[in-house]
Amino acid sequence: MRTTKTTFIAKFFLLSIIIMLISCEKKAKEQNDTTDETAMDSTSQVAVAPKSARPVEWGYEENGPDKWGSLSPVYATCGSGHSQSPIDIQKTKLKTGANLNFAYVPSESFTIAHNNNMDNIVDNGHTIQVTVEGGSVFTFGQKAYNLKQFHFHTPSEHTIDGKHLPMEMHMVHQSEDGSLAVVSILVKEGKAKNKNFENIITNLPSSKGESKDVKNSKIDLTTHFPKNISAYHYIGSLTTPPCTEDVQWVIMEDMISLTAEEIKAFSSRIGKNNRPVQKLYDRKVALDNFSGTTKG
Known part of the structure; x- marks a missing residue:
């Protein structure tokens, strides 16, 4: 009886460890996937970002001179x-x-x-x-x-x-x-x-x-x-x-x-x-x- 109880505890303990390891591995994978997606998005944005010396339309009335500096980082x-x-x-x-x-x-x-x-x-x-x-x-x-x-x-x-x-x-x-x-x-x-x-x-x-x-x-x-x-x-x-x-x-x-x-x-x-x-x-x-x- 004592042996059976000891064996049950050992198996339960081992199963808990296995579940914890699987959980940790899953979280690590999710984090890696998220990081990879972010990196991919960042790379994609850099690759496809349009190059323009005039990214925002400006004028003399609407989007006038007092606003030019805040219309775009380029300005x-x-x-x-x-x-x-x-x-x-x-x-x-x-x-x-x-x-x-x-x-x-x-x-x-x-x-x-x-x-x-x-x-x-x-x-x-x-x-x-x-x-x-x-x-x-x-x-x-x-x-x-x-x-x-x-x-x-x-x-x-x-x-x-x-x-x-x-x-x-x-x-x-x-x-x-x-x-x-x-x-x-x-x-x-x-x-x-x-x-x-x-x-x-x-x-x-x-x-x-x-x-x-x-x-x-x-x-x-x-x-x-x-x-x-x-x-x-x-x-x-x-x-x-x-x-x-x-x-x-x-x-x-x-x-x-x-x-x-x-x-x-x-x-x-x-x-x-x-x-x-x-x-x-x-x-x-x-x-x-x-x-x-x-x-x-």
Whole structure:
């Protein structure tokens, strides 16, 4: 009787151990399966995640400038950057002795487009953009930048002593190492028509998304510049998401003029597309009388 009882206890104890081992093995397998699935999902997400420089649609009213920095991690610099553009330009006596030179060549043809988002060198947002033939070079200091395109903002993005101008023209350049430089020309209202803009205004797209290839129509870019080439300059950013910084900005001190009708030809199409001015922080804005030339 004692032996039978002892045998029963031994078998019960052994069975309990076996059940415990099976249970532990099952839990371990479940954990491993879960870990493997998580790893697989993670790998799958990385593999299929779409690569986009513009993951979220932005604008100037809905999803406007005050929200850009929070729309996507890709746009975070729009909200957290300390070298953002545009800025308010105030009169300054600071000079650096920097040298500026424009070696622009006439373009025999150009493409003009009105798109919400441009997919080329920089995202210009909602604007009218003109892309010209290559060969025009802008040199700042020792670095050369090739002109890629120019576009317009109404009203101006940069302000002078707190005041906006009716329009601003941005000439976007890129160097061989990928660095960006933007030359800004401010536009004021005048009484005389600006013949230099006739080709552009005549060929302005009539609706968003439209693009025109204009052939055999010479456009001399040097004629867009004011005669005096003294200019403000500072380090800033793109004025649209992703608001990339370390952009060399040059804002011509003198302005060009267009009539109210000519300015309206742009503003009626692109609307208000200016980003508010940003904090200067510890940056310095200099004004230099450049010894370079605007003729190629």
